[in-house]
Amino acid sequence: MRLIFWPRAYSQFIAFMVVLFGSFNLFAQCTLNPQNQTVTICAPANGATVTSPVNVVAGTTDSNTVKLLQIYVDNVKQYEVASNQLNTNLTMANGTHRLTVQAQDSTNTIFKTTENITVSSGTGGGSLSQVKHIIFFVQENRSFDSHFGMLGAYRQKFGYGGTFNGIPLNVSLSDYKGTGNVSPYHFQTECTESMSPAWNESHYDVNSGKMNNFMKTEGSTPSTIDPEGTRAMGYYDETDLPYYYELATQYATSDTWYAPLLSNTIPNRTYLFTATSFGHIRPDTPPSGGWTQPTIFRDLSQHGVSWRYYYQDNSVFLSSFSDWATYQGNVYNISSYYNDIKTPSTLPEVIFIERGSVTGLDEHPNANLQKGAADAANIINAFLQSPTYANSIFILTYDEPGGEYEHVPPFSEVVPDNIPPMLKTSDIKAQFDSSGMRVPLIVISPWTKAHFVSHVNRDYTAILKLIETRFSLPALTARDAAQDDMTEFFDFSAPQIPTPPPLPVQPTSGTCEQSLEKAPGF
Secondary structure (H helix, E strand, C coil): CCCCCCCHHHHHHHHHHHHHHCCCCHHHCCCCCCCCCEEEEEECCCCCEECCCEEEEEEEECCCCEEEEEEEECCEEEEEECCCEEEEEECCCCEEEEEEEEEEECCCCEEEEEEEEEECCCCCCCCHHHCCEEEEEEECCCCHHHHHCCHHHHHHHCCCCCCCCCCCCCCCEECCCCCCEECCEECCCCCCCCCCCCHHHHHHHHCCCCCCCCHHHHHHCCCCCCCCCHHHHEECCCCCCHHHHHHHHHCEEECCEECCCCCCHHHHHHHHHHCCCCCCCCCCCCCCCCECCCCHHHHHHHCCCCEEEEECCCCCHHHHECHHHHHHHHEEEHHHHHHHCCCCCCCCCEEEECCCCCCCCCCCCCCCHHHHHHHHHHHHHHHHCCHHHHHEEEEEEECCCCCCCCCCCCCECCCCCCCCCCCCCCCCCCCCCECCCECCEEEECCCECCCEEECCCEECCHHHHHHHHHHCCCCCCHHHHHCCCCHHHECCCCCCCCCCCCCCCCCCCCCCCHHHCCCCCC
């Protein structure tokens, strides 16, 4: 986490930095109160009459680090986030309500602002309850900068404005042995050798928020092709990923969407299923019978919410959990998905799609990126062309950044439970109070705000929070309980994209040759 200390006299400049580096543009809503240790509710206005769900936007001015924001409605806590600003939607009953946004900073000082609002049914209506199906699909090992770092430039070409925190092309970092510096460069190959995103390497990459050691961890995955580790600085653009770039532009994405922790695939995917890694920081072997930690799938079943899990090959992460013995009947081959999606009346309410790791379709760096993206395009196009599209949400994201360069530091997070990291003596000492690094995201639905970019800090346990909010499920841990529910991405008053736009075909003809992975000049 990057810590920046500003004098109190620069409180307005702090507000500007929130715009630049924070999770949303507060000045698009209001000007923050410059007084130290204040909360400003930017929306709704005091005395306003609004419809449910109510969009609540708030920010803080504090010379200390704000570690927690909470929303109380009629003195009952409804939401919290480990951030110095928030932007979320809350479902409220009609009537007059007392709305309070309360902050707690690093000195444990509590300060708050309260206002009164009236919730009315209004006209048009619409809410998250209209969503009948939530589908989420999680690929592998791609940082936001490497995959979507050039998306802002792509959007600008078509006139879509707004801020977008993409890859900084002028950054220059030292290579593994200190023989030269490397700036971000466009990959000439659709596959590269892997890099290590493990606990120690990821924490070392971040380097207390400096984000400058990505090539310095090359010794963990030594290469004879790229011994200086320059491939960590490569990126792709719309020439490689035209389908994703257009899809993310037409629908919604976020430049503040993170993996849940600084480590590799397995502990991050445990967060995807359970909102915690229950102490694990590496790909530990499950015990006989599987991990007993409750999964989102158990939570769904226990509350009468239907679900289905589609796999593409032998990569079935659910089999690592004890829930496998009970729920493996809900697990189907991906071939069934293409038929099931055509009949929304019998389609389960929640669907998870597993990545194809064994077949090399997961977009992992050592696989052919374009073939993985084309496989994902087939899955997404089947959704877009089906009647299920009319009342559903589809979310595509990635489990962790794979050791690829990322310039935005992690953000402070709520510790999920009372289980500390299982550290060895050689491990970097850290806790589960930070997110991982940024990863790509696309949110697809007829209710998605067109061309939308979110700037709210979330890790992808926010997908669990969305599911829990829609189907009235309890949180699995304190981590998903603290997440934003993602309703910011949608406008449920009416379909925003009722008909899917035309999308380019994802090519698979790009060169896949690891010998081309090095930065220019190396």
